[in-house]
Each structure stands twice: as C-alpha cells, then as structure tokens.
Amino acid sequence: MNTSQTTGLIGPAATATVSVKPIVLRAPQRGEDLHVHVTAPVTGTNLPIVLFAHGFGSDLDGYAPLVDHWASHGFMVVQATHLDAHRLGLPADDPRRPHLWRYRVQDMRRILDELATLEACVPGLEGRVDHSRIVAAGHSFGGQTAGILVGLRVTDPETGVAEDLSDARVMASIRLATAGRGGDELTPWAHENLPWLRDQDFSHITAPGLVVVGDKDEMGLSTRGPEWTADPYTLSRGDKSLLTVHGGEHLLGGISGYRVAETTDENPERVALIQHVTLAYLRHITGIDGTDWEQAQKVLADGHALGRLESK
Template sequence: MTTHPTTGLTGPALTTTVSVKPLSLSAPQRGADLHVRITAPTTGTSLPVVLFAHGFGSNLDGYAPLADHWASGGFVVIQATHLDSKRIALAAGDPRRPHLWRYRVQDMRRILDELTTLEKAVPGLAGRMDPSRIVAAGHSFGGQTAGILVGLRVTDPHTNTAEDLSDTRVMASIQLATAGKGGEELTPFAHDNLPWLRDQDFSHITAPGLVVAGDKDDLPLTTRGPVWTTDPYTLSHGNKSLLTVHGGEHFLGGISGYQVAETTDENPDRVALVQQVTLAYLRHVTGTDHTDWHHAQTRLAGGHPLGRLESK
C-alpha cells in the first residue's frame, strides 16, 4: 500500500502493464470495423474488466491517465473508437449521426460479446480475465454510454420511445463529468445539436455507481451550471457515490490525456485525486479490496482541499 503525498489517499502498489492496439472487430451494422485497445497488468489472474467509453470526438488512445492507472492497479481496461471520433470524421449529412448515442451502446455490446476473442488477441492475457466482474465507465458523452448499460433510459428523438438497453453483464458504473437530465434545462444549442440529451431518465439505474463532477464544470449545454453533472447521482437509485472535484472543469484537471490542449484546468493533483478515488472504487465494487475506498470516504468526507466524497 502507498500513500499519495498530495491527496493523502492510499492505494495499492502499482504493477507494470501492456497495451495492445488496434484490435479489430467486424461490425457491419455500423459501417466500419470497431477498433479496440486493451491495457492490462502483466501479472495476476481473475482480473476484473473496465469497459471505457471516450468523450465526444476522442478515440481509443485517449484517457491514458485513467487507463494506465486502472490497469496498473489490477484491471483490464478496454477502450474503443466510437463513430463520433474525429479520426472517423463522419460527414455532416451522414445518416448515422443522429444515432451516435445508440451506436456507442452497440459498440460496447459487441465488445462484451467478443471478450474471449479479444482476450486471446493480447499476448499473455488469455485465461486471466474475469468476465463476471465488468464495470462500465465513461467521460462526458461516454458517461451517458456507461449509464445506459446500467439502466439509463434515453428517449430516442426519432421514435419518441425510451428503451431499456441495459446489459446484465455490467455490474456497476463510473460516470465522469456526465450530462444531467434534459428538458427545459438544455440550452438551444444542446437541444438542436445533441438531441439524445433532450430526455434522460435516471430513475431506472439501480446498479452501484460512482459519479465524478467538477464544481466549475460550466458547460454550454445547460442553464443549471455545474450542478447539472451531479444528476446521475441525485436522480438514480441504489448504492451511489459522488466525488465532487473542487475547481474541476470538464476535463477534471486533465484526465483525457497527458498535456492535451483541450484541458482548461490542468492540475496534476486533481488528476491524482480522480485516479485514486476511481481505482479505490473499482477495487471496492468488484470485491477486490475495500480498504482504500473506506479510507477515501473518511479522508474526503469534508474539508479536503481537492474534493468531497459522499454516498447514499
């Protein structure tokens, strides 16, 4: 066990990792093969899995500060490049654009269906994953994707129906800087350009979950300000926790990559906080170890300069 000098939080001794990309899965219904990256510890067996969805426009190479940390802490991290990625660059009139949110969920299901194939494609990983312990995680648009896998219902703007697209293979979720409910709280820009945010129902989410929100995450998508991103915590049910990152903007100090230009609030200590709390939660919710999570709950109950952790 180690203690971070700034956050004061404890964590496991970190191990070496290996990352393999791109692994390609055939996916005719999306019009392009699904490219996947897997990052895993070089040792250990019965390794739990984190299925991670990137934010709008990113790709499988993003979010290294999280993927590397989780893998070095004992998890197999699987990332895909979704159709909204700038690497794919769908044309403005592409008929898939209005359904990007749905294609993302299909991508995740495709990965879950092919876990054995993907495991065998990574040298030394075969037989070391535990498919009974899978956590869905995501940032921003990816947080919605993770939420849908555990019960979030999104009203399809074309059919005006909200299907249950949850997957029983996913046991819990981590949603980072994720959109809240829609309706009149959306700005005209969000209403017109992100129709999948118009009506989100969190009430069906009962699986355990951790929500991470920055208290300075003032997005141009809502009239409510930063509190909007706490909706996945306040409006869902079951065993939930909320990490509020003090001073955190949308990229929570820089979780989307090392020294990336899109980070407006670059702060290594904030990133360390998110890394350590999310890893502690992953170890807790998968039953690996509860010590670091309980320590974080005590340490971040109030008065910590970097953040606050609460649960319900």
C-alpha cells in the first residue's frame, strides 16, 4: 500500500528483509524455553532495534503489518512468544498465571542480554546492529510490558510492592492501545482477572514515548471508555506524543496481522497511518532523520480525517 495516497504523508522507500524464527533461548526458570523471531533489512549498518511485545494471547508470528514495515525501513525487530500466548495453552490453574506480567519483562531482559546471540542467528546480520539504540514497543498487554521497561511501575498484586523494573538499555517506547491507571476505574471483571492492572503508576516514566489510541477502543476493562487508553500519555512526564486514531478500535484497523479474523475495525488506511507515524517516530527518536516526524506533526495537528497527533 502507498501510504502517501491514504494518509497524505510521504515516507522513505522500503528494502528487502530477512526473517528467522524460532530462535530458542534457554530459560529453565520460566518453565518454557523462550522462542524469538528476528526480522531485519538485508542491507544497511548501525541498525537500531525495536523490541516488540505482543498483546495477550498472541505470539511471535503476530503484528506483521508493523514488524515488516519497521524492518523494511532500517530496524532490527525482535519479538518473543510470551507465556500468555494461546499456542502455549497455559492451564487456568498454572501457578505462573498471576505473574504473567512479570515473566514478560523477564523475557525482554533475556532478549536484551542475548542480542549478540540473536544477531548471529540471522544470516548476514552480525555486526550490522547498533545495540545502543533500543526502543521498546507493544500493543495492549504488550504496551504495559514496553512501559515497564521505561519506568511504568506496577504494584505486584501479591506483595503490594511497586518495583522499578525499568532497563537503562531502552531509550524510548511506543505503546499502542494499552491500559490506563487501575483503581476503582477498572471493571469488576478486569479487577478480578487482570490483577496486574489494579495499580499502575505512570509518573516515573521520563523516557520519550509515543502513545497510540483508538477513539472507539471499548476494551471493557475500564468504566471510562476509550479515553482510559490515553493515560500512558496524560499521566507520564517529559517528552511524549499521542496519536489518536479516529474510528480506531482495539486492533487499530488491523495491526495484529494481515486480514486476521479478530480485527473488528479492519481499515487499511488506519494501518497505513500507524505504520507511517510509528516509523517516523522511530527514525526521529533514534536520530536517523526527523523530517518525516516533523511532517507528521504538521499534517496531523488538527482536522485530518484519520487521526490527530499532539505532543507535550
């Protein structure tokens, strides 16, 4: 799809990519080895890294519309299959279930520790990656995971302690359609079944970040409706931006995969918008080129049919 025709925004040309999966990292304390998927351009050097966390139930095969786009424009994209993936079939009474949010963060840290190993597993990639420029990204539950890596503090429902689990190796974040603060704004179902959402503190996030929300995203987890998903922007400090996708529901037009059945608001134009804006942000925040980001800010400042972009 030509994003300039649908969004009015023009981006750089795409290149061919290489993809390798699964790369298996031993993780005995996890109970399951960690399966990782790496996608990267076949050319280019000093490639920044996007560490992507999938939504609840997905896996390393998801989110191709975003992963393919970022990789074809100069980024090494790393995905894992987290323990909540449907393909793993974790039993309802599995003792790991209350700690799924924490296992996700541990998965990301293991990947960061093993970047050189992952790089060496992809033909032609070794020596072409810049390990000093890493952005964490994620959708839905994955947005919380990415947020924790840059300072989001989640109160452990068992200990009552909100630890700092941020990682200094991550320079910025992109969080798509993710949860807001908890407390009495959670629905009874969310309070009972998703205890890691009961108390989230965004005030410690100082790293730059882009938050993407759909203004029709009725997740059913909060009594506040779609505006709840903007909390990661409004309640965080520092250099933050918010893309509001008009008409966007939880899958934002179809970012979780090409023509997936779970998309309730399938719309290629919305996907193209998110592809362009997230790539422009990645190129800006990693110091590659800020031109496309500046253009996006101007075009989407107000009155665009597809969305609105604001910053603070």
